[in-house]
Amino acid sequence: MSPSMTALRRPTQSAPEIAAPKNSDGSLLRVENLRVEFRTPAGPVPAVDGVTFDLAPGEILGIVGESGSGKSVALSSIVGLTRGEASGISGSAHFGGLDLITASEKELRKVRGRDIGMVFQNPMTSLNPVRTIGTQLAEAISLHYKGLSRSELKDRVIAALRQVGVPAAEKRLGQYAHEFSGGMQQRAMIAMALVNSPRLVIADEPTTALDVTIQAQVLDLLVQARDELGASIIIVTHDLGVLAEIADRIVVMYAGRMVESGSVYDIFDRPRHPYTERLQACLPSLETPRKRLLTVAGQAPVLGARPSGCAFHPRCFLASDICFTEDPASTTVGDGHVASCHHSDLMAAHVKEDL
Ligand SMILES: Nc1ncnc2c1ncn2[C@@H]1O[C@H](COP(=O)(O)OP(=O)(O)O)[C@@H](O)[C@H]1O
Ligand SMILES: [Mg+2]
Known part of the structure; x- marks a missing residue:
């Protein structure tokens, strides 16, 4: 001790x-x-x-x-x-x-x-x-x-x-x-x-x-x-x-900005930003140790080369037209839970399906 x-x-x-x-x-x-x-x-x-x-x-x-x-x-x-x-x-x-x-x-x-x-x-x-x-x-x-x-x-x-x-x-x-x-x-x-x-x-x-x-x-x-x-x-x-x-709480950053923040439960159980979900998917699990891809596919933007709209759109499985042109505002999606994604509602449905 x-x-x-x-x-x-x-x-x-x-x-x-x-x-x-x-x-x-x-x-x-x-x-x-x-x-x-x-x-x-x-x-x-x-x-x-x-x-x-x-x-x-x-x-x-x-x-x-x-x-x-x-x-x-x-x-x-x-x-x-x-x-x-x-x-x-x-x-x-x-x-x-x-x-x-x-x-x-x-x-x-x-x-x-x-x-x-x-x-x-x-x-x-x-x-x-x-x-x-x-x-x-x-x-x-x-x-x-x-x-x-x-x-x-x-x-x-x-x-x-x-x-x-x-x-x-x-x-x-x-x-x-x-x-x-x-x-x-x-x-x-x-x-x-x-x-x-x-x-x-x-x-x-x-x-x-x-x-x-x-x-x-x-x-x-x-x-x-x-x-x-x-x-x-x-x-x-x-x-x-x-x-x-x-x-207790987690802030997720992407290309200099906060894309999601919330309690550790929000971030692990109910992520509302696709990037958060991808980061989680990278974690080795007990069933498939080390077999999974351990990085988020694609490259993070370098300083000064920020993509238009949502900076994550080139790597995002949910990206649609609006994501190419409009920067998503941060939105409260739950008590103390904030996400900046045009499709945070879709994410909620996606996470439910996975359960
Ligand atoms: N002193 C500096 N001058 C110019 N650019 C910098 C400097 N420090 C950090 N950067 C740039 O700022 C960005 C964020 O860097 P950093 O905060 O170190 O990233 P992280 O800690 O998340 O890996 C990077 O693109 C890095 O190259
Ligand atoms: Mg660092």
Whole structure:
């Protein structure tokens, strides 16, 4: 059994809290109409266009879509990490009353690593190769919480490593990232993300580079962070299967836009966008393991070559004339369930037939 995360309460000598732990509507994070453009030879093109969702305290939201659909750009823009590269960022992302899109760099630096922990696909992008794991974790704490003694810091660092299941934590403090296996590096990065007991953890493809058993362990750690710290989690993945077990709600992205969002049950049992249904069909099943085609047929559009009308129409089994010319509006198709498809009604019938 892994040690309890309650060992990791916020240090008592705390830095000033964010303005309020929640937004005025009770959400922890509310993203509205996020749009992020990059310069291309053909002019500015949005890589993310109209992403809108909210996240309740303690909720796990999954964002899924093929490579290039704008998942990482959306996530990193929310924490201000695309400011240097994007040619335009608009919309809002209210977190504890602060709009992260318009917040100053100074405000963002206070929030990142303290109220928002970040986990990425490749631990080596977050771990410094020339500093020991212990030093890095201690710095991650002392950056936000001043005045802790060396021994308090060390205790917290050890607790953080134990919490994520790093064995012999005391001994491993003095080691460098390269002395850790891939799975242990990922654990160290999660320890770094959780060390200040953040309210929100954002994880971008945290399990993609890992083998299946370690994938499951990493997902367990994220669920544990939710259960024991009450953290909300956004997990980005190209693999819908990763979300089946842990997500409360799912956002499906295609070519920079949200094509469907809803509860995990809506997305798995009653998908109303053909793309969502195709992503599901790619999941290996028990009866036909590995025999199925494991990708959605056809190619996702590249930036700047968005098809007219509904961007999914060239790959869609339901496409009709209107799909070639008219962009579908997002429509509420159920309680908390939204889809952008001209044929979401047909989809409902199609899914029923399958049952
Ligand atoms: N810094 C950048 N400059 C230009 N284009 C970018 C930049 N970052 C990402 N993109 C483009 O934005 C699109 C979305 O990328 P990304 O969010 O990384 O996709 P995903 O995470 O869903 O695989 C891609 O077409 C990618 O090439
Ligand atoms: Mg990505």
